[in-house]
Amino acid sequence: MRSPRFDATVLTLGFAFLYIPIIILIVYSFNASRLVTVWGGFSLNWYSTMWSNQGLMDAAWVTARVGLLSATLGTILGTLAALALTRYSRFPGRMAFSGMIYAPLVMPEVITGLSLLLLFVAIGIDRGFWTVTIAHTTFTMCYVAIVVQSRLLTFDRSLEEAALDLGCPPVKTFFKITLPLIFPAVIAGWMLAFTLSLDDLVIASFNTGPGATTLPIKIYSQVRLGVTPEINAICTILIGLVTLGVIAASLTTKRTEIKRIRDEHLAVRGAAAS
Amino acid sequence: MAKTLGPVKRKFSPWTDPNAVPFIRFENITKRFGDFVAVDNLTLDIYEKEFFSLLGPSGCGKTTLMRMLAGFEEPTEGRILLQGNDIRGVPPYRRPTNMMFQSYALFPHMTVEKNIAFGLEQDNLPKADIAARVEEMLKLVKLEQFAKRKPNQLSGGQRQRVALARSLAKRPKVLLLDEPLGALDKKLREETQFELMDLQHTLGLTFLIVTHDQEEAMTVSDRIAVMDKGVIVQVATPAEIYEAPNSRYVADFIGDINILEGTITETGSALGAPGAVNIDCGGLFVAVDQECQAVKGDQVAFAVRPEKVRISPDAPADTSVNSFYGEVWDIGYLGDFSLFLVRSEDGRILRAAQANVSRLVDRPITFGDMVWLTWSRDAGLVLTR
Amino acid sequence: MTNVAETNPATNAAINAGGPSWTRWLVVAVPYVWLLLFFVAPFLIILKISFSDTAISIPPYTPTFKGFGALGDFFSQLDFENYIFLTEDPLYIWSYLSSLRIAAISTLLLLLIGYPMALAMARAPTSIRPTLVMLVILPFWTSFLIRVYAWIGILKPDGLLTLLLQTVGLMGPDQQVQIFRTDYAVFIGIVYSYLPFMVLPLYSALEKMDNSLLEAASDLGCPPWKAFWKITFPLSLPGVIAGSMICFIPITGEFVIPDLLGGADTLMIGKTLWTEFFGNRDWPLASAVAVILLIMLVVPIMIFQNQQKKVA
Numbered sequence: 017m018r019s020p021r022f023d024a025t026v027l028t029l030g031f032a033f034l035y036i037p038i039i040i041l042i043v044y045s046f047n048a049s050r051l052v053t054v055w056g057g058f059s060l061n062w063y064s065t066m067w068s069n070q071g072l073m074d075a076a077w078v079t080a081r082v083g084l085l086s087a088t089l090g091t092i093l094g095t096l097a098a099l100a101l102t103r104y105s106r107f108p109g110r111m112a113f114s115g116m117i118y119a120p121l122v123m124p125e126v127i128t129g130l131s132l133l134l135l136f137v138a139i140g141i142d143r144g145f146w147t148v149t150i151a152h153t154t155f156t157m158c159y160v161a162i163v164v165q166s167r168l169l170t171f172d173r174s175l176e177e178a179a180l181d182l183g184c185p186p187v188k189t190f191f192k193i194t195l196p197l198i199f200p201a202v203i204a205g206w207m208l209a210f211t212l213s214l215d216d217l218v219i220a221s222f223n224t225g226p227g228a229t230t231l232p233i234k235i236y237s238q239v240r241l242g243v244t245p246e247i248n249a250i251c252t253i254l255i256g257l258v259t260l261g262v263i264a265a266s267l268t269t270k271r272t273e274i275k276r277i278r279d280e281h282l283a284v285r286g287a288a289a290s
Numbered sequence: 291m292a293k294t295l296g297p298v299k300r301k302f303s304p305w306t307d308p309n310a311v312p313f314i315r316f317e318n319i320t321k322r323f324g325d326f327v328a329v330d331n332l333t334l335d336i337y338e339k340e341f342f343s344l345l346g347p348s349g350c351g352k353t354t355l356m357r358m359l360a361g362f363e364e365p366t367e368g369r370i371l372l373q374g375n376d377i378r379g380v381p382p383y384r385r386p387t388n389m390m391f392q393s394y395a396l397f398p399h400m401t402v403e404k405n406i407a408f409g410l411e412q413d414n415l416p417k418a419d420i421a422a423r424v425e426e427m428l429k430l431v432k433l434e435q436f437a438k439r440k441p442n443q444l445s446g447g448q449r450q451r452v453a454l455a456r457s458l459a460k461r462p463k464v465l466l467l468d469e470p471l472g473a474l475d476k477k478l479r480e481e482t483q484f485e486l487m488d489l490q491h492t493l494g495l496t497f498l499i500v501t502h503d504q505e506e507a508m509t510v511s512d513r514i515a516v517m518d519k520g521v522i523v524q525v526a527t528p529a530e531i532y533e534a535p536n537s538r539y540v541a542d543f544i545g546d547i548n549i550l551e552g553t554i555t556e557t558g559s560a561l562g563a564p565g566a567v568n569i570d571c572g573g574l575f576v577a578v579d580q581e582c583q584a585v586k587g588d589q590v591a592f593a594v595r596p597e598k599v600r601i602s603p604d605a606p607a608d609t610s611v612n613s614f615y616g617e618v619w620d621i622g623y624l625g626d627f628s629l630f631l632v633r634s635e636d637g638r639i640l641r642a643a644q645a646n647v648s649r650l651v652d653r654p655i656t657f658g659d660m661v662w663l664t665w666s667r668d669a670g671l672v673l674t675r
Numbered sequence: 676m677t678n679v680a681e682t683n684p685a686t687n688a689a690i691n692a693g694g695p696s697w698t699r700w701l702v703v704a705v706p707y708v709w710l711l712l713f714f715v716a717p718f719l720i721i722l723k724i725s726f727s728d729t730a731i732s733i734p735p736y737t738p739t740f741k742g743f744g745a746l747g748d749f750f751s752q753l754d755f756e757n758y759i760f761l762t763e764d765p766l767y768i769w770s771y772l773s774s775l776r777i778a779a780i781s782t783l784l785l786l787l788i789g790y791p792m793a794l795a796m797a798r799a800p801t802s803i804r805p806t807l808v809m810l811v812i813l814p815f816w817t818s819f820l821i822r823v824y825a826w827i828g829i830l831k832p833d834g835l836l837t838l839l840l841q842t843v844g845l846m847g848p849d850q851q852v853q854i855f856r857t858d859y860a861v862f863i864g865i866v867y868s869y870l871p872f873m874v875l876p877l878y879s880a881l882e883k884m885d886n887s888l889l890e891a892a893s894d895l896g897c898p899p900w901k902a903f904w905k906i907t908f909p910l911s912l913p914g915v916i917a918g919s920m921i922c923f924i925p926i927t928g929e930f931v932i933p934d935l936l937g938g939a940d941t942l943m944i945g946k947t948l949w950t951e952f953f954g955n956r957d958w959p960l961a962s963a964v965a966v967i968l969l970i971m972l973v974v975p976i977m978i979f980q981n982q983q984k985k986v987a
Contacts, residue, residue: 023795027807030792034814034870037825040835044828097706107703116710118980122921124928124972126945127965130952131717134962138720154713157706177362178395180382182409182460187698196399215818218930222952232820239824239935251821258816266809 038255045248062249072250075234078145079214082230086152087209093153094160094209095202101161102168120158128155129222136223143225151223152213159212160205167201200269207265211258302512303527304337311374313338313496314359314464319368321354321520328354330520331368341490341497343507346517347543352500355517356466359498361385372463383412388462392469394453396441402428402452403437409460427455430489447478454486458493465490467499471506483509504544508532516540537675541593546629548599548640549673550574550592554584567672568611573636575611579667584674594670599642599663601630601655606664614640614663618655630655632663718969725757725962757963766947767964771971773942777858777933778926781865782919785873788866789918793877794907797884808878815871823864823935830855830863830936856938864932869925873918880914881907913982920979924972944968 045063049056066072097117104110120128132151136143175197179189195202217232224233231250238247304310312335321329329351336342344352357363359370361382369376377385388409397405406427410420428434431451441449450470457465470486471479487510490497501507507514508528515525516539524536535541538549552571558581567584569576569592576592584590606613616634627645634640642663655661761767796807814822829835832851840846854860884907892902930945937943944964952961 023798026791026795027799030788030795030870030874031810033788033867034811037822037829037867038814038817040829041821041825093706093709096702097710100703100706104699104703109707113703113707113710115980116707116714118983119976120714122924122972122976122979124925124945124968126928126930126948127721127969128717130948130961130965131721132713134720134724134958135713135717150713154709157709161706172393172395174391174393174395175397177360177382178389178391178397178456179408180362181360181385181387181389182456183383183412184408185381185383188412193397211816215820217820232818235820235824236931239820239827247824251818251824254821255817259813262809262813262816266805 041248042252042255045245045252047245047248050245062245063253066246066249066253069246071229072231072234075229075231078228079231082145082149082152082220082228083210083213086149086156086213087206089149089153090156090209090213091160091202091206094157094205095164095198097157097161098164098168101165117158117161120155121162123155125216125218126222129219132219133222143223144228145225147223147225148220148228148230151219152216155216155219156209156212159208160202163205163208164198164201167198171198204265207261214254214258302339304340305335305513310337312336312371313340313373314498315371316355316359317369317371319355319358319365319370321351321358321363322366327520329358329365332520332522333368334515334522334525336496336498338496339490339494341487341510341512342499343511343514344498344500344517345502345504345507345514345543347502350517351520352517353468356389356468356498356500359464360387360389360466386463387466388457388460388464389466389468390453390457390470392472394441394449394473396449396452396456398441401438401440402433402444405441405452406456406459409456413460423459427459430458431455446473446475447482450474450482454489458489458495461493462495464496464498467497469501469503470499472501472503479506480509486510508544516543518543534671535593535673538591538593538673539675541673545595546641546643547593547595550576550638550640552576552590552592554586554588554590554672557582557584557586566667569672572638574614574634574638576670577611577667578670578672580672582672582674584672588674591673592670593673594665596629596641596643597627597645598669599640599665601632601642601644602662602664603655603659605662609662612665612667614638616640616661616663618657618659618661621655621657630661632661721962721965724959725966726755727757727959727962757959758967760960761963761967766942767944770942770944770947771967774927774929774944774968775971777861777865777943778923778929781862781869781926782923784862784866785869785922786915786919789870789873789877790915792870793874793881793914796874796878797881804882808875811871811874811878819868820931822868823932826860826864826867826936827855830860855936856941858937858941860936860938861933861941861943864936865926865929868932869922872921876918876921877911877914880911880917884910916978917982920975920982924975924979927972928968 046058046060047054047056048059048061097113100107101114101117107113129151132147132154133143136147141147171194175193176189179193180186184192215232216230217236220230221233221236224230231254235247235250238244314336316332316334319329319332320327332351332355334355344355346352354363358365359372361377361380364378369378371377372386397408400408403424406424407420410423415423424437425434428437431454433448433451433455436444436448436452441452444452450473454470457467467486471482474482483506486497497510499507499510508531511528513525513527514531516523516531518539524531524540526534526536531540531544535544541547541549550571552569552574554567555570555575556566556568558566567578567580567582567590569578569590571592578592582590605615609615614632614634616632616638618630619633619639620631622629622631625646627643630642630644632640632642640663792811796804796811799807827834830852831837832853832855834852834855836854837846837850837852840852841848841850846852854863888906888910889899889902892906893899897905928945928948929943930949933941933943933946934949937946945968948961948964948968951957951964
């Protein structure tokens with residue numbers, strides 16, 4: 017059972033399963049032929065078609081705006097929620113509050129989408145850019161809350177106590193000590209919120225209105241008509257962007273890691289010298 | 291002439307002066323966390339410039355007591371007076387106390403310099419003053435060349451000194467130290483203990499230290515409060531705590547000690563010598579020179595420290611009292627001295643320590659030898675609690 | 676001597692929580708109110724609308740409930756028509772049952788595939804573990820829709836799988852893979868999309884496990900396969916439950932996968948709701964469908980929340 021060969025096989029098969037479809041999709045975005053099964057040679061044709069597709073570009077722009085705005089709002093709200101959950105053990109309705117944080121994580125999107133839409137209709141808000149943004153803020157803030165909460169749980173409270181002890185009032189302590197130290201988690205939360213917003217089809221479909229067609233909605237409507245290399249091209253670009261983001265983020269953490277190791281070496285030498 | 295208990299460290303004893311005003315006063319303090327009573331109706335005075343230790347096992351309430359003084363917890367009942375002022379409701383950031391945390395709590399995103407300056411910046415002091423004070427502090431803890439380092443680029447001992455400098459930078463009226471040396475290795479800890487004492491002397495501050503390490507408390511403090519389950523068992527100087535513990539708990543907690551349970555057979559007045567007690571410890575007769583409240587027939591404990599017990603293969607002149615005959619059961623070699631566990635016929639075990647004065651011994655005592663343990667009348671003491 | 680000062684919980688709380696009461700109030704209130712407004716209120720509305728009549732207007736429903744003053748009216752006018760309709764038309768019952776079946780089978784498949792992967796990752800050398808975790812997370816960062824779409828090109832009758840099998844010779848040139856637009860395609864799509872959600876909780880449960888436990892078991896004479904069932908698996912149960920719930924609940928309401936990969940006979944409630952809403956424009960009926968779906972998921976959601984709280 018505990019054989020390295022078994023483990024290696026499992027991992028190879030697992031990752032092949034995860035990556036082969038994506039790789040195929042990327043490869044065929046460079047296919048000159050319109051048919052999926054026929055390789056008609058390398059071509060960037062579909063990228064230029066995509067570029068001149070005004071509807072697609074508009075949708076991309078809407079998606080970017082919704083994503084930036086809702087991720088930022090969601091990060092602020094989610095961070096506050098995480099603070100409320102970890103720092104205040106008692107307030108009226110705390111149980112209900114933590115329920116409201118966890119439920120959207122698993123709630124089927126059709127329910128979240130439909131219920132929010134009915135709210136907007138009931139209070140008479142026209143559906144469009146803002147309703148999608150609010151909807152995305154609501155479900156992404158819960159993800160941010162979870163990410164930030166897990167950081168706050170391991171946060172050494174004596175750091176805040178030390179700041180208070182040295183004369184720093186609580187709110188200032190939050191901005192000078194707590195926030196800088198949990199910032200990586202806040203950023204991770206933001207990135208997660210942004211990609212979730214970028215990704216969402218169902219909730220956006222329910223809450224969108226004229227002029228606020230997001231990229232997933234656009235892609236979905238084209239996919240239903242069949243596989244086209246043009247969609248492969250958009251998908252490839254999206255995958256590329258996200259991969260770049262993730263790699264950049266992990267390189268930054270790796271650099272911090274290397275720096276930490278170097279610091280520790282310095283510390284050992286410092287100890288020897290003193 | 292009255293004899294003194296142990297060596298005299300310095301001529302400083304405001305607690306013996308009935309007119310002295312306490313600097314800090316804990317008055318009938320009770321702290322409950324739900325059903326748990328962390329501190330139970332505790333009253334304690336600490337004087338200016340005193341180096342005071344709260345000593346006890348974990349969970350005895352010593353840290354809670356300190357955190358109440360720092361302002362992180364409020365007492366459930368009772369009040370804390372600092373220079374005569376009730377400090378209830380004053381938030382930690384407005385209290386003239388500073389704390390050195392057990393984990394040091396150094397801000398990892400700030401340099402050593404910034405850490406030390408942090409408290410000063412909160413007071414909006416001019417930049418030049420802050421820089422000067424930071425400089426002075428760095429010099430005080432000998433970390434000048436590490437000013438620009440981040441905490442994770444420092445060794446444990448250096449971090450400890452940064453934490454100390456940071457908590458001293460604001461010249462607090464009281465410095466609170468929560469297990470300040472717990473994270474250091476033994477050798478560094480001993481060095482630092484003496485550094486702390488020097489600092490306290492030169493700066494003339496009041497230090498309150500929380501520790502579970504009895505040696506540390508003994509070394510640094512003017513007075514020690516031994517705590518157990520939320521109450522103070524004894525407050526006294528280190529020498530008093532060691533030589534005259536007031537209870538079995540304190541005697542057992544501080545240092546190594548032999549405790550024999552027994553019954554008083556005679557007290558001073560009957561013996562014709564005031565301050566003498568005879569005890570029958572189940573057939574082992576003990577005579578102690580000690581003023582004692584107990585009377586004939588009381589159940590008491592006789593306690594004697596191993597280093598005050600002599601061990602010899604030869605019988606003493608008088609074997610009827612203060613002597614114990616048995617077989618060497620076990621020997622612990624501890625370098626500076628050796629500890630002998632001697633077992634009598636009835637199975638009782640008494641410990642005797644012998645300093646290893648010379649490297650070579652003519653007639654070593656070894657396992658299975660029959661030996662006599664003896665002690666003088668002023669070596670042990672009677673414990674009534 | 677004075678003693679027994681007033682106990683002042685407010686002061687105490689402010690100090691311990693690190694803020695005066697107004698900041699404390701704000702920190703809790705802002706996200707709380709937001710969620711009440713945009714998460715809880717919508718559910719009340721959906722409940723209300725599910726009891727309304729259908730009308731051919733936009734919004735296509737006649738509200739039965741008119742303000743809080745008319746609460747009595749509300750109950751007298753409660754209209755169970757939509758719910759009765761749901762029980763009468765077997766389509767809906769079959770949709771619910773089929774959703775649960777598909778979700779249960781998929782979750783089981785995910786466990787069967789995810790567990791060995793998570794175990795292999797947890798046993799991998801510490802130095803490559805972060806990379807492995809990143810490799811699992813990376814597909815998750817790419818769009819859900821794109822990942823489902825990628826399978827269309829593979830599973831289509833004239834797609835790449837057919838091509839591959841024909842090239843290898845396992846299939847004659849006139850034969851085609853008949854998976855696309857069947858339940859099998861849905862299973863493949865779901866397992867593919869949800870695999871990271873299953874692997875990560877399992878991995879974090881397995882990775883936390885102290886290796887010396889297994890060494891102790893082996894030292895005490897327990898063979899490796901037995902040690903797995905007696906030590907590793909029981910200790911990873913929190914991860915198993917978390918992973919299963921994280922997958923099972925959203926899969927039950929899944930729309931995109933059955934819509935793009937499933938056939939006409941693939942019944943899933945998310946798809947039915949979508950059709951009811953966008954196709955038939957019957958909002959009250961769609962709401963009733965959602966309410967029942969939610970009721971079905973209450974128990975798994977509670978299990979999930981308890982698990983999360985325990986972990987936190």
